[in-house]
Amino acid sequence: MNRRKAITRIMLFGGAGAAIAGGVGYHHFNKTPDLRDLDQYLPLIAELAEVIIPETDTPGAKSAGVHDFIVTMIRDCSSRKVQNRFMYGLEDIASYARAQYGKSFVHCRMEDKAAIVGHFEKKSKPWGGLMGKVSSRLFGDSFFITLKKYTVMGYCTSMQGATKAMAYDYIPGRFQGCVPLQPGQRCWATE
Known part of the structure; x- marks a missing residue:
């Protein structure tokens, strides 16, 4: 066997292996999910939020009540x-919390929960450049990016978040495009 044939075969087998792995990964993320299990994860979603x-x-x-909002968004809008x-x-x-701390995420101490969330935040950091765009396009946003996005969206649009955590003006009056905030003032819930 000469060198050219060997290199050609190696390239063919390598390309076929990469295509199979890519196809399996693509199928893994594009199959119809079983969302019946989402209700059993409701306490976990509440603790993560x-x-x-x-x-x-x-x-x-x-x-x-952000956890209910997250479940609705995942079920109906994603x-x-x-x-x-x-x-x-x-x-x-759930499996990482059991492996690292020997108990479920819900029953961990707050410091342990923060460490677990920090681990998954680092793990889900998107790639930069072209690879990041291709990955996002093929596989969608990562778990943690979706969780943070829906948590903030749900909190800022909830009654408690808009009225107690942010400054809320029920009838804002005239439009002012740029209003300086006073020291210690909360951000505005109305635009």
Whole structure:
């Protein structure tokens, strides 16, 4: 066998292996997800949202009902790719918490929850450049990016978030494009 034939065969087998792996990955994220399990993850979603927006002198994400908003958005307003990545992300967090701390995420201490969320935030950092665009296009947003986006969106549009965490003017009056904030003033909930 000469060198050219060997290199050609190696390239063919390598290309075929990459195509098969890509096809399996593409199918993995584009299959129809089983969203019946989403209800059993509701306490986990509530705790994750509470770690992202904790309760301080203002209400947290759990008391604002953000977890119900997240489930509704995943079920009714997200693509299959995002739904699959979200379900796989919930499974990953549940198994990671059991492996690292020996208990479920819901029963971990707040410091442990913050460490788990920090780990998954670092893990889900998107690639830069062309590879990041291709990955986002083929597989959708990562689990943690979706979770943060829906948590903030749900909190800012909830009654408690808009009225108790942000400055809310029920009848804003005339339009002012740029209003300087006073020291200690909260951001505006109305635009």
